[in-house]
Amino acid sequence: MAPRTNGIGVQVENTRICVVMVGLPARGKSYIAQKAQRYLAWLSIPAATFNVGNYRRTDAPQPPADFFEPNNPEGERKRRAAAEAAVADMLRWFKKGGVVGILDATNSTKERRKWVLDLMTQNNIEVIFVESKCDDENMIMANIRDVKTTSPDYQGQDPETAALDFRNRIRNYEKVYKSLNQDGDEEDLTFLKIMNVGKQVIINRIRDYLQSRIVYYLMNLHIRPRTVWLSRHGESMLNLEGRIGGDAELSHRGEEYARKLPELVRESVGSDRPLTVWTSTLKRTIATARHLPKHYNQLQWKALDELDAGVCDGMTYQEIADMYPDDFQARDEDKYNYRYRGGESYRDVVIRLEPIIMELERSEDILIISHQAVIRCIYAYFMQKPQEESPWVPVPLHTLIKLTPRAYGTDVQTYKANIQAVSTWRGKGSTAKHEDPSPEKSLFQTH
Amino acid sequence: MDTLLTAEIAANAPRYRRKSSTFIDGIHDVTDQDNMAPAQLYSTMSGRLFHSGRIAIVMVGLPARGKTHICVSMARYLQWLGVKTRIFHLGDYRRATVGEGGNVPQDYFYPNASPASTMLRQKILKKCREDIYAWLNHENGQVAIYDAVNPTAAGRRALAKEFAKHDVQTLFLESYVDDEEILKENARNVKIHSPDFDGMDPDEAAERYLKRIETKIPIFETMQEEELNYVKMINAGRAFFYNNVSFNYLSHRIVFYLTNLHIKARTTFFVRAGPAEGEEFYKSDAPLSEEGRSYAQKMTETLLRHREQERKANSEQAGHEIRLRPLTVWTSTRLRTIQTADPLKEQGYNVRQRSQMSQINPGLCEKLSEHAIRRLYPEEVEKHELDPYHHRYPRAESYHDLAVRLEPIILELEREQNDVLIIAHESVLRVLYSYLMHCRPMEIPKLKFPRDEIIEIIPAAYQNEAKRIHIPGLDPQFTPGSPEDIRIPVPSIYSSNLPPIDGISSPVEPSSMDNVLTRPPEKVVNNAKEMVADKVADLD
Known part of the structure; x- marks a missing residue:
């Protein structure tokens, strides 16, 4: 697709992408869709998933395997209607400003894929197909047991019967399933085909940067279990005074937290x-990490520095409210987008954290010691917090947060060090130093 | 190690610019060893990054497939990330061995070449490999890009085995082109300046040149070796096939980079x-x-x-x-x-x-x-x-x-x-x-x-x-x-x-x-x- 331009080289720019998942059931399509959506939404790229199964369920809540027979006309009609409803909703969503829509369904026939492609192309929406192909029978059965038997389709049924029924359902799909470009006549499609969890990958006709970014992200996903631990630095001298930013040393209690941290981490990891x-x-995070065991590998990242408060750096909220009353109010109205004069917004922090997230996705166990705003942003990525909420999430000092990503969402556990510290949380409109988050704001379940 | 010959190779190679001016692209400079790279995130005792050991990226592909462009761009990006990368063009070694203006025998690339040609070829290959090992083993190099045709599956298997013996992982990168337009375009770009084709219609020159490749290198097998790590870049990035046996992050990064690479003119x-x-x-x-x-x-x-x-x-x-x-x-x-x-x-x-x-x-x-x-x-x-x-x-x-x-x-x-x-x-x-x-x-x-x-x-x-x-x-x-x-x-x-x-x-x-x-x-x-x-x- 050539860029549309006028005579003097001015280009119209509005990339919209429909990501069409392809693959038999139990190949991790929903997992991939869900991860991609979360990543894009976190980067402020409006993204949404349209799961055809959910549309079908309203019409046929608990269908038996033969509902999915290719020559069961009733089943075929209902499944087609569900796909049409999902795609229609997606197009409406694109009209309202959506940028990346993900169609989560098997899309296992060439005809179905062509239908989606034509419809999207007519609406000037680019299409990238993402196929997960897997022939490893053990992996498929494990996925069925883990995920599918808990699906609403099988609510209240015996898991083994459910698993068997599901395996039969897949066989019905296998009868008509065509892998992407299997016959060599889908060469013009933009697609990513991941075979056997990344052992082989085909990338075809990537057309723009956003597509390449999505492909790179999906290639870095792995399914090995891992955990991410987050902690703020220990209480700092500026925390005591209720001042923001700066590069202060730890307070006495902050030092105490630094000494306690190795034990807290070991308790949470459960081993050495x-x-x-x-x-x-910044000094306060390096000091907080310095008592951790020598065999832990430590890296310093500039990208993990606290949100830069610009001219307000080192001030108390009261001072900011007095000196820059308009700014203070503007920040409360839209904290995510407000950029401090000469400093950063939460949005800016998210953009600079993007390489960190990419590294996190490919890595295994990591402990991050950083700052309130940065941890809020990383937390928002894993927990899918909307932008209106993430800048207000309480992240108390002297607390270790353990995040364990699972197929559908992330588990959170917190470990309190039981060392007193001031609260640095601030409610909307407030300038008070050391305010306690209201009880309904406490999102963390204490361990 | 024959340091004299290596120095001569460097001297005869047009690819190294020794005097730096920032208005000339320095990608072919031989760099001082201890400098950190512009965007290097961290350094390690071994000088190697991304939890990867030493890697040979072995290029595969006939001439006029854009291998040089790929090598140079990839080296630019990897060095920027701090990965110590160097390109070894086998052509430089051949030129240095044969001498200025010298030609290799007609049957140089033939599978049934004469003993003399085979020996000459072995000598050139050996010298290039020795330099690769020396650089990886003694100069803290991490990624050696080996720029050669590597036309046969048997040759590539042997190469991977040999590198493995030296504790070097191999990632093959094939540039495969079957689109006539791209081939002609590449041939036109490179060959226009050669005296051999002086005054010839560019299209005709390109065609002749492509013919010449066919006669000189009669056998070329595209990569299909399941047990090897390889990335096949098809028609200048239109498609990629990635066969990953044992590689991780660094190769993803390379693929991501390559998906963004293009050869169209822009400024x-x-x-x-x-x-x-x-x-x-x-x-x-x-x-x-x-x-x-x-x-x-x-x-x-x-x-x-x-x-x-x-x-x-x-x-x-x-x-x-x-x-x-x-x-x-x-x-x-x-x-x-x-x-x-x-x-x-x-x-x-x-x-x-x-x-x-x-x-x-x-x-x-x-x-x-x-x-x-x-x-x-x-x-x-x-x-x-x-x-x-x-x-x-x-x-x-x-x-x-x-x-x-x-x-x-x-x-x-x-x-x-x-x-x-x-x-x-x-x-x-x-x-x-x-x-x-x-x-x-x-x-x-x-x-x-x-x-x-x-x-x-x-x-x-x-x-x-x-x-x-x-x-x-x-x-x-x-x-x-x-x-x-x-x-x-x-x-x-x-x-x-x-x-x-x-x-x-x-x-x-x-x-x-x-x-x-x-x-x-x-x-x-x-x-x-x-x-x-x-x-x-x-x-x-």
């Missing part, structure tokens, strides 16, 4: 297995 | 933002002054005039009207850069703001005199003088930090098929420029971009080219050394016995050496084309 530790370049 | 322009109102202060983020707005206007006029002139010239050369490539403008989120783009925006050009392109953060030392810095942070000054590229003053960013944060911009720049105008602070221009022209980290803080010049960078397969376009009619007061410069002292790397810097606001500008670094020639000779001319006979 070494972690990789990432800190910011 | 990148760099300009500074105009001067701002009032006193310059990092945190104030001031709007453009009156002069700044007038600068924006003049810069815009100059740029558009230049583009139109180039278009006319190209149209004349081609014999038909050529349309302008679309132009996209990228600015940072700082007011001054956004407003400098206003005249272009008014004409309908697409302007994108990128927060990653904000200027380097000067931290606490902004506006402090050098005396004050020395008094307040004596230890920091000492550290800075040891390593001005990586050291950061309190709360400041180093150039290294800046390079790391600009990485997504660089990939997007590779992908971009439009012409791009980048309006940014000098610190950002320095880093982006150093990526495209492969400057050494120590040079980066010293690069200069006077306001009265638009820098134009034209990418080419072998090396990129830079040009400058003068913006006429500007008040000289606002052109060089404007007061917005980041006042981070940069000790001279060329003479260590200079007296201490007076006043941090004017970084030292010593001697004539500096001029070599900062003043480009008025007209840059097209080195790239001369360099590829000798590739005609290059069938390795």
